[in-house]
Amino acid sequence: MVCPVAMAADTHRAIEAVWRIEQPKLIAGLTRMVRDVGLAEELAQDALVAALERWPQSGVPERPGAWLMATAKNRALDRFRRNKLLERKHRELGHELEIEQETAAPDPDAALDDAVGDDLLGLMFTACHPVLGTEARVALTLRLLGGLTTAEIARAFLIPEATVAQRVVRAKRTLAEARVPFEVPRGELAERLSSVLEVVYLVFNEGYAATAGDDWMRPQLSQEALRLGRTLAELAPNEPEVHGLVALMEIQASRFAARTGPDGQPILLFDQNRGRWDQLLIRRGLAALARADSIGGAPGPYVLQAAMAACHARARTPEETDWPRIVSLYEALARIAPSPVVELNRAVAVSMAYGPDAGLALVDGLVAEPALKGYHLLPSVRGDLLRKLGRLDEARAEFERAASLTGNTRERELLLERAAATRR
Amino acid sequence: MRFMTIVQAAEPFGMPPPALIEAIGKLAAEATRAGVFVETAGLAPTSEGARVRLSGGRISVTDGPFAEAKEVVGGYAIFEVGSKDEALEWTRRFMELHRQHWPDWEGVTEVRQMSVMGPPPHL
Numbered sequence A: 001m002v003c004p005v006a007m008a009a010d011t012h013r014a015i016e017a018v019w020r021i022e023q024p025k026l027i028a029g030l031t032r033m034v035r036d037v038g039l040a041e042e043l044a045q046d047a048l049v050a051a052l053e054r055w056p057q058s059g060v061p062e063r064p065g066a067w068l069m070a071t072a073k074n075r076a077l078d079r080f081r082r083n084k085l086l087e088r089k090h091r092e093l094g095h096e097l098e099i100e101q102e103t104a105a106p107d108p109d110a111a112l113d114d115a116v117g118d119d120l121l122g123l124m125f126t127a128c129h130p131v132l133g134t135e136a137r138v139a140l141t142l143r144l145l146g147g148l149t150t151a152e153i154a155r156a157f158l159i160p161e162a163t164v165a166q167r168v169v170r171a172k173r174t175l176a177e178a179r180v181p182f183e184v185p186r187g188e189l190a191e192r193l194s195s196v197l198e199v200v201y202l203v204f205n206e207g208y209a210a211t212a213g214d215d216w217m218r219p220q221l222s223q224e225a226l227r228l229g230r231t232l233a234e235l236a237p238n239e240p241e242v243h244g245l246v247a248l249m250e251i252q253a254s255r256f257a258a259r260t261g262p263d264g265q266p267i268l269l270f271d272q273n274r275g276r277w278d279q280l281l282i283r284r285g286l287a288a289l290a291r292a293d294s295i296g297g298a299p300g301p302y303v304l305q306a307a308m309a310a311c312h313a314r315a316r317t318p319e320e321t322d323w324p325r326i327v328s329l330y331e332a333l334a335r336i337a338p339s340p341v342v343e344l345n346r347a348v349a350v351s352m353a354y355g356p357d358a359g360l361a362l363v364d365g366l367v368a369e370p371a372l373k374g375y376h377l378l379p380s381v382r383g384d385l386l387r388k389l390g391r392l393d394e395a396r397a398e399f400e401r402a403a404s405l406t407g408n409t410r411e412r413e414l415l416l417e418r419a420a421a422t423r424r
Numbered sequence B: 001m002r003f004m005t006i007v008q009a010a011e012p013f014g015m016p017p018p019a020l021i022e023a024i025g026k027l028a029a030e031a032t033r034a035g036v037f038v039e040t041a042g043l044a045p046t047s048e049g050a051r052v053r054l055s056g057g058r059i060s061v062t063d064g065p066f067a068e069a070k071e072v073v074g075g076y077a078i079f080e081v082g083s084k085d086e087a088l089e090w091t092r093r094f095m096e097l098h099r100q101h102w103p104d105w106e107g108v109t110e111v112r113q114m115s116v117m118g119p120p121p122h123l
Helices: A004-034 A037-058 A064-082 A084-102 A108-127 A134-144 A150-157 A161-177 A189-208 A219-235 A240-253 A279-295 A301-314 A323-336 A340-354 A356-364 A377-388 A392-405 A409-421 B018-033 B084-101
Strands: B002-009 B037-042 B050-055 B058-063 B072-080 B108-114
Touching: A004 A037, A004 A064, A004 A108, A004 B084, A037 A064, A037 A108, A037 A134, A037 A161, A108 A134, A108 A189, A108 A219, A134 A150, A134 A161, A134 A189, A150 A161, A150 A189, A189 A219, A189 A240, A219 A240, A219 B018, A219 B072, A240 A279, A240 A301, A279 A301, A279 B037, A301 A323, A323 A340, A340 A356, A340 A377, A356 A377, A377 A392, A377 A409, A392 A409, B002 B084, B018 B037, B018 B084, B072 B084, B084 B108
Parallel strands: none
Antiparallel strands: B002 B072, B002 B108, B037 B072, B050 B058
């Protein structure tokens, strides 16, 4: 016999899973109807509460998503009826619900698909709207589209939960005050899309190489970014940069298991056991890159970076890496998105393709660059090239400088080890 | 977290009704759009396969079909999700479609976590 308490616990876990899957679609659909992200989130929460009350007795319905949406819509009508001030919205919503009932197709799933996709895309554009600061966009995206709780976001970014909650509340208020329309911007799509891609990649990188604290990486955050990217690729399939970003993340994620040693210490790309690279993700990454290429047009920054990552993924040994190709990809990247960091990376590629002195000449040109003043990778790269050229005392000084600049404990240990190794 | 879901049923599997194939296609599209569907494949009948066994210090090869097996693997899917419960929910939906569109069918789908993308296994 199944213990009723255990069964209730199972149902709760099942509801939580349904919630994770359905929440973004619910909030997206409700936002389209009520034109307010904050209200949509509340209505979705109401539906969750109703499910938690009902489902332990009734069991999880066959179409849990449809049940939640119907419940949320009813709650919306209840609320609007109670609130005379919102009578106009009530009329709009009532109108919309009527239209939906009138035009309801025989197969609700078939009719829903495209609309749901548009709603999700609209929600992504809203959460990543340029009227919001980057931190607000990140918090709101993870909250609304990732379904992460404020506590989970806080833990991932090592900040107090109250800070996250405040960011989310403020972001929602800002969107309401700016009267940001809920839509997929057709005219300025590329520009607005880059704001979405930036948020997704930022989340990925936050997980891939934590900027602070003892955890060298937080795979679950990268995993969430990868999931958002894959979703975006389905919603905006004709945008090469979306596939470029997905390709870049898939290939970088393929190295997760190879990036840390037994004690959690970082292992650099060329020292990694390539047998530990996740071939499933590499295959997906290369496929996404091919999809981006097949759309055509001049490659954007994500496609170029993905192409670089692909050069490493295709090489069975570090020696097989096609460095001249990577150099030419960096040159293309420097043309469309010039930055001192790109120049530094190009210098590394040049040193690998044409020797450390060629690379060092480029790095030396960057030493006076104000934007790289506190950037630990500049002395780290310079130290590496000096070491290869046998200038060990200079190399040691650079590694020590790099160690003093990084905020990451693990990375600092690695750099100090490399400094010490120059004495041997 | 990566999970492999493995469908098992008695052979012969028979031809699934077109409505089921269509419904599964939709579910796959939905899971793909949710960003959690990583890969899937169906397996040919065991009559086209073989088993390589190591037993008592000897390696032997037996051609299919695997007559003694009650249920055999018919296919698999790989999901990347936040929890085992999410993998279970996608699997429940997959089985629900069988219930609706192929009432005679009976089988089992095993949900197993794959150990990849995280700390090395020896940790």
